[in-house]
Amino acid sequence: MELLRPHGRFVELGKRDILADNTLALRPFSRDLSFFGVDLTSLLQGDSPVAGQMIAELAEHVATGVYRPLPHLTYPAGQIAEAMALLRDSRHIGKIVITLDPAEPVPVRVPRPSVALDPEATYLVTGGLGGFGAATALWLARCGARHLALASRSGAAHPEADAVLARAAEEGARATAYATDVTDPAATRELVAAIDATGHPLRGVINAAMVLDDVLDDATAVELDDERTRAVVGPKLDGTAHLDRLTRDRPLDFFVFYSSISALAGNLRQSTYAAGNLAGEAIIRQRRAAGLPGLAVQWCAISDTGYADRAGMADTMRQAGFGELDSTTATRVLGELITDPDVDVIMVGNTDWPQTAKLLPAVAAPRFTEMLPPPDADPHDTDRNIPELVRSADEPNALALVTDVLVSALATVLQTTPERIDPDTRLDQLGLESLMAAELSSVLQRRLDCVVPTMELATAAGVRQLAPRLLGRVRRGA
Numbered sequence: 001m002e003l004l005r006p007h008g009r010f011v012e013l014g015k016r017d018i019l020a021d022n023t024l025a026l027r028p029f030s031r032d033l034s035f036f037g038v039d040l041t042s043l044l045q046g047d048s049p050v051a052g053q054m055i056a057e058l059a060e061h062v063a064t065g066v067y068r069p070l071p072h073l074t075y076p077a078g079q080i081a082e083a084m085a086l087l088r089d090s091r092h093i094g095k096i097v098i099t100l101d102p103a104e105p106v107p108v109r110v111p112r113p114s115v116a117l118d119p120e121a122t123y124l125v126t127g128g129l130g131g132f133g134a135a136t137a138l139w140l141a142r143c144g145a146r147h148l149a150l151a152s153r154s155g156a157a158h159p160e161a162d163a164v165l166a167r168a169a170e171e172g173a174r175a176t177a178y179a180t181d182v183t184d185p186a187a188t189r190e191l192v193a194a195i196d197a198t199g200h201p202l203r204g205v206i207n208a209a210m211v212l213d214d215v216l217d218d219a220t221a222v223e224l225d226d227e228r229t230r231a232v233v234g235p236k237l238d239g240t241a242h243l244d245r246l247t248r249d250r251p252l253d254f255f256v257f258y259s260s261i262s263a264l265a266g267n268l269r270q271s272t273y274a275a276g277n278l279a280g281e282a283i284i285r286q287r288r289a290a291g292l293p294g295l296a297v298q299w300c301a302i303s304d305t306g307y308a309d310r311a312g313m314a315d316t317m318r319q320a321g322f323g324e325l326d327s328t329t330a331t332r333v334l335g336e337l338i339t340d341p342d343v344d345v346i347m348v349g350n351t352d353w354p355q356t357a358k359l360l361p362a363v364a365a366p367r368f369t370e371m372l373p374p375p376d377a378d379p380h381d382t383d384r385n386i387p388e389l390v391r392s393a394d395e396p397n398a399l400a401l402v403t404d405v406l407v408s409a410l411a412t413v414l415q416t417t418p419e420r421i422d423p424d425t426r427l428d429q430l431g432l433e434s435l436m437a438a439e440l441s442s443v444l445q446r447r448l449d450c451v452v453p454t455m456e457l458a459t460a461a462g463v464r465q466l467a468p469r470l471l472g473r474v475r476r477g478a
Helices: 027-031 040-045 049-064 077-088 131-142 161-170 185-197 226-247 261-265 271-289 306-310 314-319 327-338 353-359 366-371 386-392 395-414 434-448 454-458 463-476
Strands: 009-012 034-037 072-076 095-099 122-126 147-152 174-179 202-207 254-260 295-299 345-348
Touching (some): 040 049, 072 077, 077 095, 122 131, 122 185, 122 226, 131 161, 131 202, 131 327, 147 161, 147 185, 161 174, 185 202, 185 226, 202 226, 226 254, 226 271, 254 261, 254 271, 254 327, 271 345, 295 327, 327 345, 353 366, 386 395, 386 434, 386 463, 395 463, 434 454, 434 463
Parallel strands (some): 009 034, 072 095, 122 202, 147 174, 202 254, 254 295, 295 345
8 A cells, every 4th residue: 555656546356354354554545545355256256237348348358459468478288397487486477378289298197096995894093083184084985985993082072073973974984983092002902902893804094193282382302301292202103103013913905104294304393293203104114114004194284174274374384385285185195105005105295395495404405405406596605615704804894794695695585685675674674574584594504604593583673783693603603
């Protein structure tokens, strides 16, 4: 609104703020402004004569050449990856159009057949009465499972249990809720015995159990004690180990462990969760080495159910480079992976690795090289001698060098130019928010070889105040 001239009009095409009932500051309206909320979807869904008139005028103007195509670039279907890279880096103007030429057919990956399930067998899903575990159970029912054992600590008292059991019945499956703590070997043994007593032998195991509450999710490793660590590691390590021992002599169709992207890329405040997942993956590798079925899937955040959905983390994950992965797509991919004899541990997600590497330093490790583009031709990135230059320069020149690096890094993260960075303006007022601060911290660590906490950047008074502190750290080699 502040960009409008007096008597200007603001046309809002987006719906997010409107649906969220967000507020709008009224001070700009002192310049005689107008605000229009336009929702073409609701207009076209009704019987309004206005819609018909608008479409007729639009068609006429297109036919006569009054309305010309927007600026655009065309790419053949075989270069979709290049087109998406251009779109991701915002190096285009207008639209990007993919052309489909019959002479160049798009290669299609033929999916593996979904897993074939025995209608007389029982399939166990731990953590199967809620979230993604429940979605997995219903997928098994749709794939032909007629007997499901769904275990959780609360069993039938789980708040989602009734709905999950009812939906399984609608799919033609008989699902039974079991109150079992899989970290307890005796309780797990009783669970398997109860399944055997039904007369429908256990033929598949999926361990989707997890514990990750808000307190545990916000603690670094040095803040944890044994009790808090066991609470998170137990369902992953102990639960998988107990199920492994109890089923080694059984002819299972599959044995699946639900891991996480945190096991692959790390997470400062989910060290116990990452550790538990890595331990579960190790058990899967042991099974495969022994010739037994085993699959560990490092899931990215599931967008429509489970912890990430409940915690409202979808937007945060997306900004960090982890795109949305819904439960329907995830279970479809799971069906393909279960039948793949060459896969033991695999990550599944829509991931923008270059973006993720900016926020998670572990992703810049050599093992991710094939997933990352070549380093940008940034002189600050290629010049690895900046810390040495700072230490050898006198105070004014060293401070100027650190200031230049800080301004350049800040401009890169904010996607602007260095001359537009006001050295006396707070970084948050320049537009630096939490994810950008994490990215800036990573860039500064790479260029200056010193650690700059994200919180310090988010609250910094400005470049002029921050640069001397960074200079001191670089000179101390901190």
